[in-house]
Amino acid sequence: MNAPLSLSLVGMPGCGKSTVGRHLARQLGLRFADTDAEIEQRIGMTIRDYFAAHGEEAFRAIEQEVIEALTTEPGRVLATGGGAVLRPSNRDALHSRSHVFYLRHTPEELHRRLRHDTHRPLLQVADPLRRLRELFRERDPLYRRTAHYVIEAARPSVPALISMVLMQLEMAGLVDPSLVLASGTLDPGA
Numbered sequence: 469m470n471a472p473l474s475l476s477l478v479g480m481p482g483c484g485k486s487t488v489g490r491h492l493a494r495q496l497g498l499r500f501a502d503t504d505a506e507i508e509q510r511i512g513m514t515i516r517d518y519f520a521a522h523g524e525e526a527f528r529a530i531e532q533e534v535i536e537a538l539t540t541e542p543g544r545v546l547a548t549g550g551g552a553v554l555r556p557s558n559r560d561a562l563h564s565r566s567h568v569f570y571l572r573h574t575p576e577e578l579h580r581r582l583r584h585d586t587h588r589p590l591l592q593v594a595d596p597l598r599r600l601r602e603l604f605r606e607r608d609p610l611y612r613r614t615a616h617y618v619i620e621a622a623r624p625s626v627p628a629l630i631s632m633v634l635m636q637l638e639m640a641g642l643v644d645p646s647l648v649l650a651s652g653t654l655d656p657g658a
Contacts (some may be wrong), residue, residue, distance in 0.1 A: 472543030473498060473642055474566035475633075478611050480604060481550035481591065482582040483571045483621055488629050489547035495630065496643070502547045506534045515549075516587055524551075532558055539565040550588075550603070553610040563614050567642060569633055570615035572608075575600035577622040 475492060477485040486502050493500035504515055507530055511518050519527055532555050538546055539561045546566065552558050562568050573581075579597040582588065593599045612618060617636045621629055637643040 473637075474539070474542045474544055474546070475637075476539070476546040476548060476562045476566040476568045477571055478548050478553055478562065478568055478614055479550065479571035479621070480573055480575075480578055480600070480607065480611075481588050482578050482585065483550075483573045484626065484629065485547040485571055487626055488571065488633070489545045491626060491630050492633060493545040495634070496545070499541075499544045500547070501538050501544055503531060503534050503538065503552060504547075504549045506538065507531060507549075510534065514587070516592075528555060531555075535561055550607070553607060553614050559610065559614040563616070567637070567640070568615045568617070569636070570611040570618045571621040571629065572611070572618055573622045575604045 473496065475489075475496075475498070477489050479485055486504075489502065490500050492498075507518075507527075508515060511530060513521075515527065528551070531549060531552060535546075535548065535552060535558045538544065542565075544566075546562075548558075548562070552562070575597065578600050582591060582600075583596065585591060591599060617633075619629060619632050619636075624632065634643060638645050
């Protein structure tokens with residue numbers, strides 16, 4: 469590997485990007501960043517409150533600045549917000565500067581996981597399942613266009629998802645095969 473490895477995770481809200489990303493970064497010895505956490509730190513409030521006060525377009529502009537900055541720093545695993553792929557510049561930055569994994573879930577599975585979530589602004593509607601289906605129809609093609617790899621993530625556990633990502637990285641020659649055990653976790657002695 470010549471340049472430091474950079475990975476980005478895209479997918480619908482609540483699909484596990486932050487959790488999987490944190491574990492991957494630890495196992496690969498890379499830094500981890502979550503665009504939503506970076507944005508909240510920058511704006512000094514929750515995304516939900518910012519959405520309510522300033523609207524989605526203002527939020528997307530800040531998100532674009534954060535993605536631009538974070539994708540220029542190699543050696544990182546980046547978990548993006550669910551709508552990060554809406555702007556072409558974000559899709560381009562992610563795709564050209566990192567290996568992008570789309571953690572793909574069905575709207576129905578996400579609804580089961582998120583039905584009690586009160587922190588995601590786009591899901592605070594009368595019919596969250598309908599909204600998830602609308603978001604999925606709009607975003608699935610954008611996630612696919614941005615991603616280098618699609619991981620069907622609806623049923624696997626976090627360790628299984630990490631193993632699936634590591635296998636893809638190994639098959640692509642991006643991770644030294646001697647580091648990856650049959651279970652898909654890195655050899656702690658390496």
